[in-house]
Amino acid sequence: MRWARFELNGRASYGLVEGDHVQPVAGTPFGEWQKQGERRPLAAVRLLVPVVPPTFYAAGLNYVEHIKEAAAMLGLKKPDKPDIGYRAINALIAHGEPIVIPRDASAEVQYEGELVAVVGKRAKHLSEAEALSCLLGFTIGNDVSERSWQKIDRTLWRAKNTDTFKPMGPWIETEVDLDKLVTGVRLNGRPCVRFDTNKMLFGVARYIAAMTRYVTLQPGDVIWMGTDGESEDMKAGDVVEVEISGIGVLRNPVTREA
Amino acid sequence: MRWARFELNGRASYGLVEGDHVQPVAGTPFGEWQKQGERRPLAAVRLLVPVVPPTFYAAGLNYVEHIKEAAAMLGLKKPDKPDIGYRAINALIAHGEPIVIPRDASAEVQYEGELVAVVGKRAKHLSEAEALSCLLGFTIGNDVSERSWQKIDRTLWRAKNTDTFKPMGPWIETEVDLDKLVTGVRLNGRPCVRFDTNKMLFGVARYIAAMTRYVTLQPGDVIWMGTDGESEDMKAGDVVEVEISGIGVLRNPVTREA
Numbered sequence: 001m002r003w004a005r006f007e008l009n010g011r012a013s014y015g016l017v018e019g020d021h022v023q024p025v026a027g028t029p030f031g032e033w034q035k036q037g038e039r040r041p042l043a044a045v046r047l048l049v050p051v052v053p054p055t056f057y058a059a060g061l062n063y064v065e066h067i068k069e070a071a072a073m074l075g076l077k078k079p080d081k082p083d084i085g086y087r088a089i090n091a092l093i094a095h096g097e098p099i100v101i102p103r104d105a106s107a108e109v110q111y112e113g114e115l116v117a118v119v120g121k122r123a124k125h126l127s128e129a130e131a132l133s134c135l136l137g138f139t140i141g142n143d144v145s146e147r148s149w150q151k152i153d154r155t156l157w158r159a160k161n162t163d164t165f166k167p168m169g170p171w172i173e174t175e176v177d178l179d180k181l182v183t184g185v186r187l188n189g190r191p192c193v194r195f196d197t198n199k200m201l202f203g204v205a206r207y208i209a210a211m212t213r214y215v216t217l218q219p220g221d222v223i224w225m226g227t228d229g230e231s232e233d234m235k236a237g238d239v240v241e242v243e244i245s246g247i248g249v250l251r252n253p254v255t256r257e258a
Numbered sequence: 259m260r261w262a263r264f265e266l267n268g269r270a271s272y273g274l275v276e277g278d279h280v281q282p283v284a285g286t287p288f289g290e291w292q293k294q295g296e297r298r299p300l301a302a303v304r305l306l307v308p309v310v311p312p313t314f315y316a317a318g319l320n321y322v323e324h325i326k327e328a329a330a331m332l333g334l335k336k337p338d339k340p341d342i343g344y345r346a347i348n349a350l351i352a353h354g355e356p357i358v359i360p361r362d363a364s365a366e367v368q369y370e371g372e373l374v375a376v377v378g379k380r381a382k383h384l385s386e387a388e389a390l391s392c393l394l395g396f397t398i399g400n401d402v403s404e405r406s407w408q409k410i411d412r413t414l415w416r417a418k419n420t421d422t423f424k425p426m427g428p429w430i431e432t433e434v435d436l437d438k439l440v441t442g443v444r445l446n447g448r449p450c451v452r453f454d455t456n457k458m459l460f461g462v463a464r465y466i467a468a469m470t471r472y473v474t475l476q477p478g479d480v481i482w483m484g485t486d487g488e489s490e491d492m493k494a495g496d497v498v499e500v501e502i503s504g505i506g507v508l509r510n511p512v513t514r515e516a
Contacts, residue, residue: 052312
C-alpha cells in the first residue's frame, strides 16, 4: 500500500494511492482507518509531508563513498557502531514545495538522497531479527546541507535544519524489498549520484535494534538512513529529484530568499 | 501565571496553578482557553510534562564553569556563537517520575539543572530586542547525562536521550525576572551546585534571535539553556531536585533497570 497525506477541505487527511488517484480514509495508518469519500486524481491534490514525526532520527555517515567525501571535507571518521543523530521538523517540506536557500548561504547547498524508515508501532528492546516489524513502511528524504555551515558550526542546526532543508515524501510505501532498491538523484533531469539503497554500513534493522536498547520508538517517528556518493551544489531555478525504485520520486524546486 | 499539565479523567488537561490547587481549563495556553470544572488539590493530581515539544532544542555549553568541566572531560572548547543542539521527546518524564538508569550504564549518570524557555507563538526573524516576546514562559529541566557514552559515542543519542533522561517540569511560569533567578540542585536533600541562572555565555534572547534567522519556532517548542558547575553521579535510591527560584522544584527519584 501507498499512504499519502494531503490537503482535503483545508485539513490534513490520509489516503491510499491507487494508480493515479488517491482514496481518502478516515483515521490514520498508525491506528484505525477506513476508506471514506470520493477518490481524487493525485494531480489535483496538494501532497503534505507523509508524517510529522514525534522524533526525527538521522543516521548520518552510513555509506562508504559518502564517508570518504565527508572525511575529506570535515575530517570525520568511519563510524564503528550505529550512533543515531537527529534532525528537526521545522525544516520539513512536502514533495513539490520549494527549497529556499537563505540569503547568506554559500554556493555549497547540496542534496543528499536518503531512504526513510517510518515507524508504525511503539517499540523497545527489539532484536535485529524482529526490528523491521515495528515499521509502517518507507519514504524518501533529501537531507539538504549547507557545507560551509557544516564546517564552522558546533552542531548541524542551520547546516541541515534551516527551514525547507528537509524535503520528505511523496508518500509511504508499505511493500518494499530493501535489497532491490536503488537510489538515484537527478538535478534538472540530469542523473547524478546512484547507489544500491541497502548497501549501508549499518542496515535499518541493525540501527533499530541498537536504538531500541535505550529509546522507545513511537508511531510516526522517522529514521533517515544516510546517503552515498558525491553531492553537487544546487542553485535557485534548479529542480532536484530523489528517486528510490519501488517507492517513488521526491521532486522539489530550488529558490533563494529574497 | 503557572500552567500545569496533568491527568484529568484519563486525559491530558491544562490547568492554572492557584496556591496549592489547580484550576482546570478547556483549551491550552498556546491558543484559546477558559476555566472549566472544579479546582483540585495539586497533591491529588498526576502532573505530566508541561508540554510535548514539536522541536526540542538544547543550548549545550552555555556557562563558564561547566565549559571548564566539559573541556577537561571531553576536550570541548568554549563556543564562539550560539549554535543550538537537539534532544528527543522519548526521554521526557514529568515531575515525580523515576529516572531509570539502564542496566549497562556506568556509574557516571549525572544531573544537569537547566532553565527551559517555552515558545508560545510561531516566530521567525526576531531581533534580540523582540526575541522574548515569542515565549509563553519558563520551566525547569534536568539534562541527565551518562558520561561514558558521552565520551565514546559519535552523537549524544544515548548519553542524553535514553528513555527517562529528560525530566521537565513541574509547570510553566509566565512571570519571570530572568536576572533574579538562581538555579540550585539538591541530591537527597544536600545542596550541590548553585548558580545565577541568567549568567549565560549567550542569553535566551541572543539564542532566539540567532535561531530564528534560519528556523521557525513553533508553539510548544522548548529551548533548554544549559547548566553550570560540576555535576555528581546519581545512583538507584537517590532523589534529585532542581530548583529555580520563582519557578519551582523539579523532583525525580532515581532507579535502575532490573
